[in-house]
Amino acid sequence: MTAYAPLPADRRPAIEHALSTAFGTADLDGVVRLTGGLSGAGIFRIRVGGVAYLLRIEGARDVFRDPHRGYACLRIAAEACLSPRVWFADPVEGIAVLDFVAEQPFTEDRSARLTELAQSVRILHQTPGFPPLMDYLDGLLAVTAPFRPLPVLAQVFARMDETLAAYRALPADVVSSHNDLNPRNxxxxxxxxxxxxxxxxxxxxxxVDLAALANLWTGDETEVAQMLGVYFNRPPTGAERARLSLMRRLNHVFYGAMFLGGVLAEQPHALPRDLEAPDVRTLHRRMAEGAFALDPVAGRLTYAKAQFAAALQDY
Incomplete structure (x- = not known):
């Protein structure tokens, strides 16, 4: 089966088992490795019986990369028609086979896209409970801890600590949450x-999901209000708007830390000396136009700085 060549040889028995269980055959018509994601998983477009599917092979595991929890959430989301159909998912082997989505350019206006996203998140938050993992705010402290000694971020973390204290005083509002609704997802x-x-x-x-929509998908505060109105199916209350404002600040810090961590993993000395960068929404617009890319280290550093700078804004 030469079609298996692009796949890791040591995982072939597990892959053959997955395909035989899902489709009654382990014969592949073709395999293409896909790129563009930031996770450590191997993502492939495979063809079985002439039909395209997505094969996901998990990489290293840690507290976040746990297929037992991730696949449980995946199945719940697929049953709610929010995620592509799951044909096979074995958390022990770390292999999943899903319907393949051939991505197309979005041809409708921004309002239509944001409306659909807000509706999808509302449905997601109404699905049966996802497995727990940790308190998000505790997780944010852990993710950002390595960067606290950086003088350039002192003001960011002082503001974050104030925001964390305010948010912890609010009542719990836990739902099934995606937690990383960036455009690649x-x-x-x-x-x-x-x-x-x-x-x-x-x-x-x-x-957490609502802040991601507001920070990563909206072009102005009018669109934020639109998103909230669709999500709640009514105008948001003052308390709901205030709570979102707090989480938006924390969301900016989270993405700043994640991107800075990725930069330093490749170039340990590429520390930011300032937070001078185009604002986040400008960078998102330039990315959509093909005028800014996250793939180069310099692009990711600029994006991290923009996210940290945004955490100092008021909404």
């Missing part, structure tokens, strides 16, 4: 959008 197939990559999903505060 939302695919459009020409008719509808799909939420993908559930390795960071767990039972979490609902405003």
């Amino acid at each position: 939302v695919l459009f197939d020409g008719r509808r959008q799909w939420l993908v990559d559930w390795e960071s999903a767990f039972a979490c505060d609902r405003y």
Whole structure:
């Protein structure tokens, strides 16, 4: 079976078992490795019987990359028609086979896309409970701890600590949450959008997903209000708007830390000397236009600085 050549040889028995269980055959018509994601998983487009599917092979495991939890969330999301159909998912082997989504350019206006996303998140938050993992705020402290000694971020972390204290005083509001609704994790197939990559999903505060929509998908505060109105199916209350504002600040710090961590893993001396960068929404617009890319280290450092700078804003 030369079609297996691009796949890791040591995983072939487990892959053959997955395909035989899902489709009654382990014969492959073709395999193409896909790139573009930031997770450590191997992602492949495979063809079985002439039909395209997605094969996911998990990489290293840690507290976040746990297929037992991630696949449980994936199955719940697929049953709610939010994620592509699951044909096979074995958390022990770390192998999943899903329907393949052939991504297409989004042809409708921004309002239509944001409306659909807000509706999808509302449905997600109403699904049966995802497995728990940790308190999101405790997780944020752990993720950002390595960067606290950086003088350039002193003001950011002082503001974050104030925000954390205010947020901890609020009542718990835990739902089934994706927790990483960045544009790479939302695919459009020409008719509808799909939420993908559930390795960071767990039972979490609902405003984590809402903050991601506000910070990563909206172009201005009018669109934020639109998103909240669709999500709640009514105008948001003052308390709901205030709670979102707090979580938006924390969300900016989270993405700043994640991208800075990725930069330093490749170039340990690429420390930010300032937070001078285009604002986050400008960078998102330039990415959509193909004028800014996250793949180069310099692009990711600029994006991290923009996220940290945004955490100092008021909404």
